[in-house]
Amino acid sequence: DSGVTQTPKHLITATGQRVTLRCSPRSGDLSVYWYQQSLDQGLQFLIQYYNGEERAKGNILERFSAQQFPDLHSELNLSSLELGDSALYFCASSPTGDPNYGYTFGSGTRLTVV
Amino acid sequence: GQQLNQSPQSMFIQEGEDVSMNCTSSSIFNTWLWYKQDPGEGPVLLIALYKAGELTSNGRLTAQFGITRKDSFLNISASIPSDVGIYFCAGSQGAQKLVFGQGTRLTINP
Numbered sequence: 001d002s003g004v005t006q007t008p009k010h011l012i013t014a015t016g017q018r019v020t021l022r023c024s025p026r027s028g029d030l031s032v033y034w035y036q037q038s039l040d041q042g043l044q045f046l047i048q049y050y051n052g053e054e055r056a057k058g059n060i061l062e063r064f065s066a067q068q069f070p071d072l073h074s075e076l077n078l079s080s081l082e083l084g085d086s087a088l089y090f091c092a093s094s095p096t097g098d099p100n101y102g103y104t105f106g107s108g109t110r111l112t113v114v
Numbered sequence: 115g116q117q118l119n120q121s122p123q124s125m126f127i128q129e130g131e132d133v134s135m136n137c138t139s140s141s142i143f144n145t146w147l148w149y150k151q152d153p154g155e156g157p158v159l160l161i162a163l164y165k166a167g168e169l170t171s172n173g174r175l176t177a178q179f180g181i182t183r184k185d186s187f188l189n190i191s192a193s194i195p196s197d198v199g200i201y202f203c204a205g206s207q208g209a210q211k212l213v214f215g216q217g218t219r220l221t222i223n224p
Contacts, residue, residue, distance in 0.1 A: 002156065033211065042216035043157070043202065056211050090156050099206040100145040100164070105156030 003027065004106035006091050012112045018079040021109045023091030025072055029104070031055070031097035032074040034066055037088040037108075049074055050097045081113045118203055120215035128223050133190040135218045137203030143213075145206040146186035148177050151217070152199045160201075161188070190220075198222050 003026035013019055025032050034046040045058035049068035060066075063081075068074040078085060088110050092103035120137045127133060137146070145164055149157035161172050163179035163186060170177055174191045186203055203215040 002158070004156070043214045045211060045214075048211055058211075092156070099212045100162075100208070102147050102149075102159045102162060102204070103212065105149075105158070107154075107156050 002104050002106060004091060004093050004104050006089075006106035006109050008109060009107065010110050010112075012114060013081060015081055015083060015113055017081050017113075018077065019081065019111065021076040021078070021089050021091075021111075023074045023076070023093075023106060025074070025091075025093030026104050029093035029095050030072065031094045032068055032072070033092045033094075033103055034060075034074070034076050035090040035092065037090060038084075039087075043090065046076070048097070055097060078111070083113050086111055086113045118205055118213055118215035120201075120203055120218050122218060123216065124219040124221070126221045126223065127193060129193060129195060131193055133193055133197070133220060134187065135189075135201060136185060136187045137205075137215050138185040139205060139213075140184065141207065142183040143205035144183075144208050146177070146179050147204040147206070147212065148175075148186070148188050149202040149204060149214075150199050151202065157200075157202055193220075193222055195222055195224060 005024040031050045033048045035043045046060040048056040066076045088108045090108045092105045094103045148160045151157040161177040168179040176189045178187045200217040202217045204212040
């Protein structure tokens, strides 16, 4: 158990729908990162939050949005889902947002859009 | 943005063989990290490197921070079945996020 909790573990939904993925960072970590991993692909950075504020944005689609709440948990909202959005979505956390000590990843949410 | 090129993309080896993989970039990095992702799980940090030329071991794993600061290498000695997975390199330039390579998928034939 890495200490980063992601729910749900699996999600199956239809095209056009909207889903919310949830992440609780490791205790004491202030920064949260979201990554997308499609089949046989690498980790695509989506967005980073630090202590409730957006800090960095990657290749995140306009249909996707995220936020970090005062209790530091984060949610990734995916709307108008398309088949190509099927992927593993990982949340990671770090204590201060300093990347030099690495991130701790959760086990991921596997999203299947049918 | 910055890109890390990992090679090989995949490896098929026999149990007991040694493994070598590398990660290169056109940019200089201050930190190199190596992660392993088991099937169905999130990546787990294996080794962190902070100085050019640094050689660091973690059991049968050895990683090196390239002298040019533009590359890093990971070696696994005497591979065993549980070494199967995807190995990712990641680099930091002191900016706000890590840059990840595309991964090397390791398959081991018993």
